[in-house]
Amino acid sequence: MSDRDRPLRVVAADDHPVFLGGLKLLLDTDPGLACIGTAGTGAEAVEVTRRTRPDVAVLDLHMPGTNGVDAARAISVAVPETALLMLTMLDDDESVFAALRAGARGYLLKDAQPAEIVHAIHAVAGGAAIFGPRIAHRIMDHFAVPRTPTSLAELTPRERDILQLLADGATNAAIAARLQLSPKTVRNHVSSIFAKLHLTGRAEAMLHARRAGLGSP
The missing domain is CATH 3.40.50.2300 (Response regulator)
Incomplete structure (x- = not known):
């Protein structure tokens, strides 16, 4: 199996x-x-x-x-x-x-x-x-406050693309397939996003991204 x-x-x-x-x-x-x-x-x-x-x-x-x-x-x-x-x-x-x-x-x-x-x-x-x-x-x-996209200013364009997909709940494997990247590269980018935005996990990243206006409606 x-x-x-x-x-x-x-x-x-x-x-x-x-x-x-x-x-x-x-x-x-x-x-x-x-x-x-x-x-x-x-x-x-x-x-x-x-x-x-x-x-x-x-x-x-x-x-x-x-x-x-x-x-x-x-x-x-x-x-x-x-x-x-x-x-x-x-x-x-x-x-x-x-x-x-x-x-x-x-x-x-x-x-x-x-x-x-x-x-x-x-x-x-x-x-x-x-x-x-x-x-x-x-x-x-809790997050019903004005959007603050400037909080993402430290991210690279690729990291913003990945955070956009994280906002929709995408897994690392799905992100890798969508952006044609290796899983290891995605993991490295995700770790960098967490460090730059002072996040502790995927759920908090999703909420932070939604607050900044990312993700599907």
């Missing part, structure tokens, strides 16, 4: 056993997903993710000891190929943007429908950024 055909490997972390059990059942009953590990604390989430190296880690924010944001930050460093999806009850600005800065590609609330959770896992695994409706509205409200 090729990587494209196999189920996505997922680690789930939540400190509520009943919710965690239900989430594991959802993952195991979907043919496109497989739960390969669970954790009840942030520290356990980091350890299990380091050991199993899943495609996606689904994290709660409020967990004892190491919280979800700190766990996400540690996972982003230790296992950067693992996409992070936050699944939580917290919808305040501080929690949302702290999670994005820590490397989360998606943010859903726990009242999301099972199909939404499954879709979000596949989306973040594919490199997209995805948010629940209430979170999306909160993000849009």
